[in-house]
Amino acid sequence: MAKIALITGATAGIGEACAHTFAQQGYDLILTGRRLDRLEKLAHHLNDKYNVEIAVSSFDVRNREEVTRSLDGLPSRWREVDVLINNAGLSQGLDPLNQGSYDDWDTMIDTNIKGLLYVSKIVSNWMISNGHGHIINIGSIAGKEVYPNGNVYCATKHAVDALNKAMRVDLLQHGIKVTAIHPGMVETEFSEVRFKGDKDRAKKVYEGFEPLKAEDIAETIWFVVSRPAHVNINDLLIMPTAQATATNVLKK
Ligand code: NDP
Ligand code: 8X3
Numbered sequence: 001m002a003k004i005a006l007i008t009g010a011t012a013g014i015g016e017a018c019a020h021t022f023a024q025q026g027y028d029l030i031l032t033g034r035r036l037d038r039l040e041k042l043a044h045h046l047n048d049k050y051n052v053e054i055a056v057s058s059f060d061v062r063n064r065e066e067v068t069r070s071l072d073g074l075p076s077r078w079r080e081v082d083v084l085i086n087n088a089g090l091s092q093g094l095d096p097l098n099q100g101s102y103d104d105w106d107t108m109i110d111t112n113i114k115g116l117l118y119v120s121k122i123v124s125n126w127m128i129s130n131g132h133g134h135i136i137n138i139g140s141i142a143g144k145e146v147y148p149n150g151n152v153y154c155a156t157k158h159a160v161d162a163l164n165k166a167m168r169v170d171l172l173q174h175g176i177k178v179t180a181i182h183p184g185m186v187e188t189e190f191s192e193v194r195f196k197g198d199k200d201r202a203k204k205v206y207e208g209f210e211p212l213k214a215e216d217i218a219e220t221i222w223f224v225v226s227r228p229a230h231v232n233i234n235d236l237l238i239m240p241t242a243q244a245t246a247t248n249v250l251k252k
Pocket of ligand 1: 008009010011012013014015032033034035059060061062087088089090091111115138139140141182183184185186187188189190191193214
């Protein structure tokens with residue numbers, strides 16, 4: 001039987017790149033995200049190209065009932081998840097705290113923290129029953145530093161960092177591996193989402209230097225997952241060469 005990876009936020013960016021990498025490695029996949037059309041298209045493509053089995057499960061990670069119904073509704077074979085990639089996440093807005101939008105705050109907290117928790121509770125219980133598993137939590141340089149106007153996004157990613165440590169401790173007795181991957185700037189749909197569809201503003205974020213590509217993160221996750229059974233990488237910070245810290249970027 002092929003191994004199984006469950007990827008949240010597989011409709012774009014890092015999650016989509018992980019789907020390609022893990023399919024290429026022969027993994028069967030559970031692909032999740034809200035945009036069902038994208039999930040179905042990706043599943044079709046990967047199935048054709050790599051002959052792997054794919055389950056598509058479309059849900060909003062913020063909706064606990066939807067998450068539970070969708071994951072519990074998968075045929076039992078899919079509970080044998082080997083790798084969970086907690087990737088679904090976003091930033092909304094880039095404003096000083098006193099000018100922040102309540103709605104943006106709710107969206108980030110509900111997606112990046114609560115959504116990650118909802119999925120992790122269900123899947124970690126599957127992994128405990130299976131006696132093994134590996135959870136990859138996508139944090140950020142924003143989970144290691146706070147930068148101007150990053151306030152609530154940074155707080156959510158600091159929470160992911162804390163939850164990663166908590167999972168490592170709590171799941172130790174069950175033999176489940178836990179890793180946080182903290183990327184610096186990766187050119188995906190991230191900035192477009194942060195700036196609510198303003199493509200020109202989003203494009204400017206990545207001008208004048210070479211940002212990371214989603215594939216760089218997927219390859220790194222594969223490296224982490226493919227270590228021998230006795231090796232766990234707890235935490236990994238990966239940056240573009242031109243970016244030293246959240247705010248220190250060498251632009252031409
Ligand atoms: P993208 O915007 O390209 O992809 C984000 C993914 O998250 C999409 O597949 C989206 O799917 C999914 N998602 C967002 N909200 C929800 C939701 N409520 N329910 C289900 N899925 C959701 O961004 P990235 O690939 O860059 O981001 C992936 C992760 O990496 C995020 O956690 C982000 O914080 C983190 N990160 C990104 C960095 C960057 O510079 N790009 C750097 C460091 C970390 P859909 O909209 O279809 O639901
Ligand atoms: C995304 C990277 O620097 O925009 O987590 O916060 S950054």
